[in-house]
Amino acid sequence: MKIERDAASLVIVTLAVAAPIMVAFGVAGPLRTAVALPLVSLLPGLALVRLALRPIEHLNSTVVLAIAVSLALDVVASLAMVYLHTWSVVGVLGLLAVVTLSATVARHVVMRRRTA
Amino acid sequence: MTSTAPALVRPRQLAGVAPTSVAGLGLGVLALLATAVATSAASRAPVPVLSDVGLVAVLPAAYWAGPITLSIIFALALPEAARHRSLLTLLLGCLVLTLYGPAVMAANAPRLEVAWRHLGIIDTIVRSGTINPKIDAYFNWPGFFSAGGLVLEATGLSPWTAALWAPVWNMALWLTALMVLIRGLTKDKRVRWLTLWLFCLGNWIDQDYLSPQAFAFFLHIVMLTLAMTWLGAQPQVRLGASVEGAGVLPGTRRWWASRVPADTEKRRTAALFVVVLLGLAMIVSHQLTPFATIVSLTALILIGRCWSPGLPLILGVIVVAWLSYGASAYLAGHPVLFAVEPEVAAGANLGERLDGGSGHLVVVVVRMALTVTIWCLAAVGTLRRLRRRERDLRPVALAAAPLLLLPVQSYGGEMLLRVNLFALPFTAFLAAHAFTGRPIRTRGTDLGTTAAVSLVGALLATAMLTAKFGNARFDTFTQGEIAAGAELYRVAPPNALLLAGAHPTPWRYHEYTRKYTTLQDLCRPSDNADGCFEKLRARVRHGGNGAAVLLSRSNEESLRLQGLMAPETFDRIEGMVRAEGGAQLVYNNADARIYVIPPKQAKR
Numbered sequence: 001m002k003i004e005r006d007a008a009s010l011v012i013v014t015l016a017v018a019a020p021i022m023v024a025f026g027v028a029g030p031l032r033t034a035v036a037l038p039l040v041s042l043l044p045g046l047a048l049v050r051l052a053l054r055p056i057e058h059l060n061s062t063v064v065l066a067i068a069v070s071l072a073l074d075v076v077a078s079l080a081m082v083y084l085h086t087w088s089v090v091g092v093l094g095l096l097a098v099v100t101l102s103a104t105v106a107r108h109v110v111m112r113r114r115t116a
Numbered sequence: 117m118t119s120t121a122p123a124l125v126r127p128r129q130l131a132g133v134a135p136t137s138v139a140g141l142g143l144g145v146l147a148l149l150a151t152a153v154a155t156s157a158a159s160r161a162p163v164p165v166l167s168d169v170g171l172v173a174v175l176p177a178a179y180w181a182g183p184i185t186l187s188i189i190f191a192l193a194l195p196e197a198a199r200h201r202s203l204l205t206l207l208l209g210c211l212v213l214t215l216y217g218p219a220v221m222a223a224n225a226p227r228l229e230v231a232w233r234h235l236g237i238i239d240t241i242v243r244s245g246t247i248n249p250k251i252d253a254y255f256n257w258p259g260f261f262s263a264g265g266l267v268l269e270a271t272g273l274s275p276w277t278a279a280l281w282a283p284v285w286n287m288a289l290w291l292t293a294l295m296v297l298i299r300g301l302t303k304d305k306r307v308r309w310l311t312l313w314l315f316c317l318g319n320w321i322d323q324d325y326l327s328p329q330a331f332a333f334f335l336h337i338v339m340l341t342l343a344m345t346w347l348g349a350q351p352q353v354r355l356g357a358s359v360e361g362a363g364v365l366p367g368t369r370r371w372w373a374s375r376v377p378a379d380t381e382k383r384r385t386a387a388l389f390v391v392v393l394l395g396l397a398m399i400v401s402h403q404l405t406p407f408a409t410i411v412s413l414t415a416l417i418l419i420g421r422c423w424s425p426g427l428p429l430i431l432g433v434i435v436v437a438w439l440s441y442g443a444s445a446y447l448a449g450h451p452v453l454f455a456v457e458p459e460v461a462a463g464a465n466l467g468e469r470l471d472g473g474s475g476h477l478v479v480v481v482v483r484m485a486l487t488v489t490i491w492c493l494a495a496v497g498t499l500r501r502l503r504r505r506e507r508d509l510r511p512v513a514l515a516a517a518p519l520l521l522l523p524v525q526s527y528g529g530e531m532l533l534r535v536n537l538f539a540l541p542f543t544a545f546l547a548a549h550a551f552t553g554r555p556i557r558t559r560g561t562d563l564g565t566t567a568a569v570s571l572v573g574a575l576l577a578t579a580m581l582t583a584k585f586g587n588a589r590f591d592t593f594t595q596g597e598i599a600a601g602a603e604l605y606r607v608a609p610p611n612a613l614l615l616a617g618a619h620p621t622p623w624r625y626h627e628y629t630r631k632y633t634t635l636q637d638l639c640r641p642s643d644n645a646d647g648c649f650e651k652l653r654a655r656v657r658h659g660g661n662g663a664a665v666l667l668s669r670s671n672e673e674s675l676r677l678q679g680l681m682a683p684e685t686f687d688r689i690e691g692m693v694r695a696e697g698g699a700q701l702v703y704n705n706a707d708a709r710i711y712v713i714p715p716k717q718a719k720r
Contacts, residue, residue: 019270023269023270028272029272032271032272033271033272033273036270036271036272037267037270037271037273039270040266040267040270040271041267052386052389052390053346053383053386053387053390058296058299060292060295060296061296061299063292064292064293064295064296064338064341065338065390067289068293068334068335068338068390068394069390069393069394071263071331071334071335071397072335072393072394072396072397073393073397074263074266074267075259075260075262075263075396075397075400075401076259076393076396076397076400077266078262078263078265078266079258079259079262079263079400082241082245082246082247082258082262083247085245085246087241087242087245087246088245089266089269089270092266092270093266093270
């Protein structure tokens with residue numbers, strides 16, 4: 001179980017780091033879609049839900065919350081950048097990646113404290 | 117006081133699915149085949165749709181194998197809902213594709229002008245990186261569009277593909293969220309699946325295209341789910357009994373004080389933050405939905421089933437803050453948000469929807485009949501729940517709460533539709549009880565119920581297709597009209613006015629901030645051809661840069677079907693445009709013509 005959860009965190013972190021880099025370097029095609037779509041539609045919410053609302057045992061509850069939170073973060077982050085006249089796709093993706101990574105790291109810290 | 121949230125946390129051993137039987141597998145394969153037959157048949161439906169009752173009249177006979185077979189399989193699987201979770205999930209997916217996909221398959225182009233327009237708003241924000249709230253109301257609630265720009269730019273997905281498949285994706289997203297919401301309302305799996313099924317069949321309201329309201333509706337469902345589960349509460353005494361024993365005020369206080377929260381303080385706090393975040397995203401994205409959410413949350417609080425009485429207030433403050441800042445430009449031109457005479461609201465919501473040709477009237481009647489049927493089934497279901505002493509008021513309160521929005525604003529004549537959508541998850545839930553009269557734990561096939569579910573399912577599917585795609589004659593575009601829409605930007609002189617016959621025109625997906633108008637905007641139904649053409653000419657002269665005039669088949673059909681302009685008048689106006697000095701026919705195909713009126717002649 002622990003290995004599974006660590007693997008999930010690893011996938012989340014890898015995709016969160018890869019998506020902004022891929023977009024910044026102008027990678028096109030299905031690979032870009034496959035890597036960037038999770039970051040804008042699932043990962044930040046998933047990381048936050050895993051951190052703050054444990055335990056959710058229904059997969060679809062987790063997915064629904066993760067999608068809703070991720071999309072809400074898309075709105076807030078992109079709109080903030082537009083109003084601040086600093087709109088950049090890579091910038092917003094970077095923000096989403098930071099949220100995702102921070103929540104994932106925070107979760108590991110919390111889990112480690114609990115098991116210690 | 118702590119307890120687990122009943123809807124979202126369940127012992128792990130219950131989360132598994134019983135092994136799927138051979139019969140279940142067979143039914144699954146049959147459902148996939150029926151869906152394949154239906155979608156393949158839908159892709160052969162002729163476009164343009166040449167029937168006043170819309171797509172339903174031109175779908176090949178083979179298409180109907182889909183909804184009918186799916187209805188029967190669903191009715192057969194329903195009594196053993198706990199065992200057939202995978203099959204029921206598959207059936208729901210097949211139903212979405214079968215009912216929400218035919219127009220996509222038939223036309224292979226996004227329906228509805230407004231979906232194209234939304235692509236133009238996204239394009240404007242992405243290109244400029246700024247928001248000018250003076251452009252129009254959309255730029256006062258730009259959250260969905262900026263996020264849409266982010267998603268499209270980041271993923272490289274084509275805007276066309278996103279708009280084309282949005283109805284199917286949005287419906288899938290709504291249903292996934294509804295699954296979680298309904299789980300908080302009942303343990304009866306038959307009711308859960310039947311609710312989702314009826315939601316699909318009753319949702320003719322056509323708000324599932326690429327739009328802020330579709331996005332906001334998803335957030336609305338998730339917010340209500342959180343309010344009922346982690347932020348939920350349960351009074352320990354009955355209000356009636358409490359008031360009877362202690363008097364109105366003390367009794368009510370005692371009832372209020374007896375509420376216990378559904379979850380731990382830590383998770384309540386986290387859930388509150390999530391609800392506020394979702395509310396913020398909703399408030400900056402859509403004008404109406406936050407009011408429906410606030411009304412629904414207030415209803416939950418008033419019946420003692422939400423632990424956070426301050427939640428509507430927090431959302432209300434964010435709404436006011438946004439109206440004062442982000443939407444202040446809109447408010448300056450529209451000072452009164454919510455003050456409409458009841459007669460005006462009724463006229464806009466109902467009376468105006470009854471205008472039009474005879475085919476269009478059939479569609480309108482089917483829409484009303486479908487809505488009334490769902491509400492009647494909900495009334496029967498409510499009576500059955502009462503008979504079974506199910507005292508949970510939440511579904512009734514949440515079905516009724518959106519009705520409070522009805523008298524306050526016409527919302528462009530669409531409030532009745534929007535209220536129906538906000539109520540639908542709960543009317544569908546109550547309606548599901550009309551078919552599940554036996555107690556939860558009773559199992560086994562009831563032939564009468566199975567027959568009723570399959571028959572009502574097939575009938576509602578037919579009505580839903582008629583209602584949803586009833587305007588297909590004019591809101592489903594041909595490839596010729598789409599080509600003409602693209603050509604318009606190539607042939608129009610710089611800064612020229614872009615003028616179309618009516619609003620169903622596939623345009624504004626780029627160069628959104630140019631000047632656009634239509635004959636529908638310029639003329640009144642009472643105007644004759646000469647009067648309408650004079651208005652067109654005056655508008656072109658006023659602009660001073662000439663005009664590119666796009667007149668299409670869907671324009672003409674729209675004006676005719678809605679009783680706004682006779683085809684003869686439309687043809688006469690086109691003749692006058694052609695005869696205008698200097699006007700040239702620069703593009704022509706089977707479905708559309710483009711005329712360019714140069715600036716000089718327009719000024720003459």
